[in-house]
Amino acid sequence: MIFRQLFDSISGTYSYLLASRRGGEALIIDPVLEKVDRYLQLVKELDLKLVKAVDTHIHADHVTGLGALRDRTHCITVMGEQARVDVVSMRVVEGDKLTIEGVALDVLYTPGHTDDSYSFLMQDRVFTGDTLLIRGTGRTDFQNGSARAQYQSLFGKLLKLPDETLVYPAHDYKGDTVSTIGEEKAFNPRLQVKSVDEYVDLMSKLNLPNPKMMDVAVPANMRQGLPQDEIARRGWALTATQAMAQIGDPNVALIDLREHSERERHGVIPGSLNAPYPDLAMNIRPGGVLYELACSTGKRLVFYCAFGERSAMAVQAAQDAGLTTACHIHGGMDAWRKAHGPLVH
């Protein structure tokens, strides 16, 4: 197991790089834009392949590294269903598993600091974002925060984890690096309340100034999507409506790049094949299944995913591999649903 806690001293942010082995897939939680070079250097040195970059919520105190990491590594960006970000590659909800090779995090929806706040549980440790801090909790006075919701996230979910569970938050400002659920239950001053009303009252009296970076960070963090227009301009995109006409066309292979959990929850386009995005590079090189499918049958590969981001990256990679007819569904399943495209569950 590779586990690295990385600190951004400007914003007091902790980011976490996880991988099951050297040479394997990696995932990063809450990356900071200014530290992206360091993360990528470390990823390279540890011989890792960054496949997912995850934000626990839309941060107000630093600009996320999600977009830059996606642009530089073609990794999948991940946030919760509720995040008011333009586009991320993949959205998760309570009960999902966030997986890479050898690592599976349980997805916990823990709103309160913001309404898009998630925590991620990995066996003996939980990444709590700004929901539970060491001897503190995230403020609840902006970005649709709710002390009432946070109380439920804390007392109803996080504090019900085993006492020995390690707590890795998104921030610390006092020099702590880790705590445990048992410690926080006993010594976190915000958690020594007898009722939700007492907690709401406590949080309403904090009177904190807004984060210095807020007016820069929040708008920047809400615009993370990969521009898909360039792909369209090159003629490599179909609208959802155009794609609907291709269903059943023997000259077309619809390729679903999503993961099993996304397919289960949202359904699939009839007749499409599943080839998850993390395996794309392997699949589209000579000898790979998609490359051979395209070359031996002459079929046009039409990629799709949740929001068009993975598929846009896939089109570029396929074109680079010489599959010159490859294209994708602009806007992905999100656009497909809005166009009332047929689905199979």
Place this chain on the structure above:
Amino acid sequence: MIFRQLFDSISGTYSYLLASRRGGEALIIDPVLEKVDRYLQLVKELDLKLVKAVDTHIHADHVTGLGALRDRTHCITVMGEQARVDVVSMRVVEGDKLTIEGVALDVLYTPGHTDDSYSFLMQDRVFTGDTLLIRGTGRTDFQNGSARAQYQSLFGKLLKLPDETLVYPAHDYKGDTVSTIGEEKAFNPRLQVKSVDEYVDLMSKLNLPNPKMMDVAVPANMRQGLPQDEIARRGWALTATQAMAQIGDPNVALIDLREHSERERHGVIPGSLNAPYPDLAMNIRPGGVLYELACSTGKRLVFYCAFGERSAMAVQAAQDAGLTTACHIHGGMDAWRKAHGPLVH
């Protein structure tokens, strides 16, 4: 196992709190004076008993928390044999074990950054002080530093540890928290040298300004000893010469507070009993062996240790427990040796 990495953002110092269990003994490495309140709060919350505070070397960039921790917890302060500090409770050398309940660190003498630099190895991890940093090494241009010695400490000792050994340094300024020996061998730019001469040349060209705190920190860190004068003023101290006259006196019980390794290396005063300092509180309360010895025989307890620091704290504790004849040997075995007191090996 309890393992806490704690950060002082002012000096970029990492301190480490170790214990084998809740409720057990704890040890802290490289504590920072300004963070002592936080350490002690954590020690209390985790129900630990701080028994040792260790500095890897005399720091030039922050004032050590050793003295304050000793004064507030009566813990044992520990440094290497070479440290030009007035008094610490205990000195260690290469090959020693630094132990608390359930934890044993191998003591490695790793000079170079300073001539008193030590590293401490605990199974899967090594605390490297300023000898080996993450993608760096400690400067060697003051405090009797030597790039040549550091090269030997690095290439001859630390880099010979297994590649997967975790590296926990005393500082980081870029947001890293941990590395491994294998990573540092491969990617630490200072370690990509072909010879000791190349390393010496590299280190000689760094041209670093002195640490901001140096003129304050170094003198402060060299004066850490517990003042023993107050104990003497109260009539609770014997000089080494006075103590020599007590050998064989049936009314006196000489109590050696040192650990086994210290007794082995430096010898013991003839006829003395061994009752290690960490057990003192238990031994001098009613029902404890020293309390019962003093009360049932009327013998005067004469404590001694390496430098008089543990014994001075023991005298105070014994007096507080009602053992009003208790005293100690001022300056400990160090004074005893200088006075040519007899020793048994």
